[in-house]
């Protein structure tokens with residue numbers, strides 16, 4: 501079955517990473533037979549809400565037991581973790597979700613980060629695509645939590661601060677030896693005003709328009725995936741999905 505194509509959604513806070521990750525996941529479900537894995541790598545988990553799924557346990561909440569409670573006799577730690585990861589997984593139609601969550605009490609984030617790496621490593625073989633919704637900034641890239649994604653989408657608003665964050669994300673990725681060729685810019689909440697494309701920090705893969713349907717869903721607490729397929733944001737994401745599938749196909753060949 502081989503390795504899945506891994507797509508990480510990164511960028512400045514509040515630029516629309518979770519919005520994009522959920523709409524992308526919904527758009528990519530029909531494209532294949534094997535399911536998609538959606539990974540909520542934001543300790544303040546909210547991807548499930550955008551996807552209209554309920555999350556019980558997160559990896560962060562596994563902290564205690566994995567080390568204090570005993571692993572069943574005759575079972576290796578690896579086998580035990582694999583079992584527990586599958587229990588944390590939320591299964592839906594064509595899509596499974598795993599959330600990192602936050603460690604309980606004074607627990608260290610590095611523990612949850614490590615569990616996330618291990619969970620992705622263990623689970624990913626069952627999927628054709630993995631979509632990772634990151635927290636704002638560069639944490640997961642700089643810590644290597646999400647491994648080496650095949651495609652890093654850097655979401656920005658049309659403003660300069662988002663673009664500057666994109667420049668920093670690229671610098672960090674390059675300094676970690678990640679291939680800058682995997683990084684692409686997505687301008688979200690586009691209002692059609694020209695943003696000097698010549699000066700963009702990364703190659704532009706998509707512009708997602710400002711869409712009142714996204715705001716309405718958010719205000720009414722409805723899942724984003726409930727907005728109509730012909731809403732402007734969904735159409736733009738559908739085009740983006742086609743490009744992503746092409747990039748993933750090329751990766752496989754290359």
Ligand SMILES: Nc1ncnc2c1ncn2[C@@H]1O[C@H](COP(=O)(O)OP(=O)(O)OP(=O)(O)O)[C@@H](O)[C@H]1O
Pocket residue numbers: 512513514515516517518519520542634635636688689690708709710711712714715718733
């Ligand atoms: N294309 C769009 N049109 C209209 N509103 C949008 C669009 N994209 C995102 N928003 C709104 O912007 C806000 C932030 O979106 P979102 O939560 O997806 O950002 P984020 O980057 O995941 O934030 P965080 O850094 O906190 O995780 C939300 O209120 C969302 O409804």
Ligand SMILES: [Mg+2]
Pocket residue numbers: 517518519542546633634
């Ligand atoms: Mg988010």
